[in-house]
Amino acid sequence: MTTGAPELAPATPANIARAAALIREGALVAFPTETVYGLGGDATSDRAVARIFEAKGRPQFNPLIAHVPDAATARAQVQWNGTAERLAQHFWPGPLTLVLPRRTDSAVSLLCSAGLETVAVRAPAHPVAQALLRAVGRPVAAPSANRSGAVSPTQAQHVAHSLGAGVALVLDGGACTVGLESTVVDLTASQAVLLRPGGAIREAIEAVIGPLATAPAIGRPGALHAPGQLESHYAPSLPVRLDAVAAGPDEALLAFGPDVPQGAALTLNLSAAGDLAEAAANLFAMLRALDRPGLRGIAVMPVPHHGLGLAINDRLRRAAAPRPPPH
Ligand code: AMP
Ligand code: MG
Numbered sequence: 001m002t003t004g005a006p007e008l009a010p011a012t013p014a015n016i017a018r019a020a021a022l023i024r025e026g027a028l029v030a031f032p033t034e035t036v037y038g039l040g041g042d043a044t045s046d047r048a049v050a051r052i053f054e055a056k057g058r059p060q061f062n063p064l065i066a067h068v069p070d071a072a073t074a075r076a077q078v079q080w081n082g083t084a085e086r087l088a089q090h091f092w093p094g095p096l097t098l099v100l101p102r103r104t105d106s107a108v109s110l111l112c113s114a115g116l117e118t119v120a121v122r123a124p125a126h127p128v129a130q131a132l133l134r135a136v137g138r139p140v141a142a143p144s145a146n147r148s149g150a151v152s153p154t155q156a157q158h159v160a161h162s163l164g165a166g167v168a169l170v171l172d173g174g175a176c177t178v179g180l181e182s183t184v185v186d187l188t189a190s191q192a193v194l195l196r197p198g199g200a201i202r203e204a205i206e207a208v209i210g211p212l213a214t215a216p217a218i219g220r221p222g223a224l225h226a227p228g229q230l231e232s233h234y235a236p237s238l239p240v241r242l243d244a245v246a247a248g249p250d251e252a253l254l255a256f257g258p259d260v261p262q263g264a265a266l267t268l269n270l271s272a273a274g275d276l277a278e279a280a281a282n283l284f285a286m287l288r289a290l291d292r293p294g295l296r297g298i299a300v301m302p303v304p305h306h307g308l309g310l311a312i313n314d315r316l317r318r319a320a321a322p323r324p325p326p327h
Helices: 014-024 046-056 071-075 082-090 125-138 154-162 202-209 276-290 309-320
Strands: 007-010 029-031 038-042 065-067 096-101 116-122 169-172 183-186 193-196 251-255 266-270 297-300
Touching: 007 014, 007 154, 014 038, 029 082, 029 125, 038 046, 038 125, 038 251, 065 082, 071 154, 154 193, 154 276, 183 309, 193 266, 202 297, 202 309, 251 276, 276 309
Parallel strands: 007 169, 029 169, 065 116, 096 183, 251 266, 251 297
Antiparallel strands: 029 038, 096 116, 183 193
């Protein structure tokens, strides 16, 4: 087990090969995907998966996504169906995770799926993630590479700041282009269920497979939630105040759009042009940059709820949710 800050290395072919060997030996490697940086470990090894929970300080064993290079490798782990096939054809590789029944001969560790009879699979599009997954040759469990509950990392440096002991290597592949976690869709019932909004937008998914049912937790604070859908999540240290139309001199302001109120101690704009894709890519890095000691909180201007705005608002709502008591 390593201590202190993990080694940061550019994502060259040689370092990707080294990272793959480390994962095959049971070590943890952080790597870029188009959504956020993932903390990768061998998904077929209980011990490697346990190390992921330990490194993140996850209070519970929430199920993790098993990352694969393509649909053919996913089919070896889960009971594939026609809906999965259509979605994979449209959105893979990309920011869409599919929850499907586990195959009886699946190699994915039960700890990875938190003992569930289902497995979440995703084929990421990022070329470094693709190269790494092909070199590992096994599914890779990879939650976001940050301490549990904190803001997700969209740059390699964020990982080095958030995680230390237990991470053998951070592959630096630059800033993540999507900047939000994957959309998670449950395909185990007759109607597909949106478990988590994310980088693949709801309207585009519904255009392919028809209406999605909505998981109870989404948009309904306090409702019973599916595993992993913790209410307080993605949280900076400072309190977060939503739907702000003004900000005080002791507040940081996370703005959106061209009309920004004056008077905040510090202002960053998710997208001056009001572009939701640009806002998604900036969200987590800007929340981090505004999280300065000495301020009263972070005020956030309203963001529209359509397209990627669904996922942006989901993350902001959780960043603003009451924090659990320290444990
Ligand atoms: P993260 O790895 O932090 O991006 O989070 C993974 C997300 O996928 C969480 O919201 C989990 O609850 C969800 N997830 C993973 N596996 C399953 C599964 N088998 N069933 C339902 N949700 C899952
Ligand atoms: Mg996460």
